[in-house]
Amino acid sequence: MIKRTLLAASMLALTLTGNAWAADRPLRVGYVFAMANAPALIADKQGFYKQEGLEVDLRALGDGPVIQQALAAGELDVAYVGTPPVYQWYTRGLKSTILAKVNYGQAAVIVGKQSPVQTLVDLKDKKLAGVKKGSGMDVLLRGYVLKENANLNPDKDVNIIDMPPGNMNAALDKGIVDAAFTWEPFVSQALLRGNSRVLLDINQALPQYPWYVVIGLPKTLQERPDDVVKLLRAHRKAVDFLNQHPEESNRIIAEAFKLEAVQGADGKTINPVDIVAQARTRLGWSTELRAKDIEFIERLMNYSTDLGFMNGKPAIADLVDTSYLEKASR
Known part of the structure; x- marks a missing residue:
């Protein structure tokens, strides 16, 4: 009984010491x-x-x-x-x-200023710059932008190309992709250069x-x-x-x-x-x-x-x- 009491006391002391250390750092x-x-x-x-x-x-x-x-x-x-x-x-x-x-807010689908793509449905059979499959932004792209808004199958109807967001504007300019799902400040950089336009502003579609x-x-x-x-x-x-x-x-x-x-x-x-x-x-x-x-x-x-x-x-x-x-x- 004495040993158990001492053991319990020791464990409590260690716990209190650990908590005190955590609070100090x-x-x-x-x-x-x-x-x-x-x-x-x-x-x-x-x-x-x-x-x-x-x-x-x-x-x-x-x-x-x-x-x-x-x-x-x-x-x-x-x-x-x-x-x-x-x-x-x-x-x-x-x-x-x-x-x-x-x-x-922060996210948007952008296309080239002279792109024939006018609606999300027009993304069918097109190349779309996105990020890693299963990531948070990819969930928003596949679940909300493509499936819910455009009634497109993200695995079959659109060719989603995984790339860093910092590379998307250049890929769009060079015609490597037809559209990009990106976020700030990359959206603003593209728009201010004057060579892109917004196809879908997520914060307008889903305020706040x-x-x-x-x-x-x-x-x-x-x-x-x-x-x-x-x-x-x-x-x-x-x-x-x-x-x-x-x-x-x-x-x-x-x-x-x-x-x-x-x-x-x-x-x-x-x-x-x-x-x-x-x-x-x-x-x-x-x-x-x-x-x-x-x-x-x-x-x-x-x-x-x-x-x-x-x-x-x-x-x-x-x-x-x-x-x-x-x-x-x-």
């Missing part, structure tokens, strides 16, 4: 390095994390799969990532909780649809709930700053993402800040996860299931928890 936050995730870097550069008394180790990462690996390896506590990967990872064992919205979200691991929520609330307060401040100070935030974004000037059709140089301003006509930021946002997440899950990208789907109540965001507003 910076909150490790990863974000996909995309303009839509600007609130993460704004919170850092404007000192909003420090205002909340929170030390953050902020890491800009290349894409969702890299974020997934870091989360699975226990190298991150919180992440800014696209919605589809979150629920797809959940069904594969990497459970996390959606805590807040980050952005809406949620895309990037803030997620936390169960361990993080259990061990550091107060820090999660502080993070979300800083996130709120960053979104407010983006919306209330567009010119200043546009300069920060242009510099942080190292945007280069483009030459317009009239030969004039269009500076990076103006590219960001153009991007904001299709992209915006918000923290709230409202009923319509939850419905859209469920809609995305249905797309992923129908496309065969996952078996079954988690209950939305297991996937989303807005209570931390609510505490952050008090």
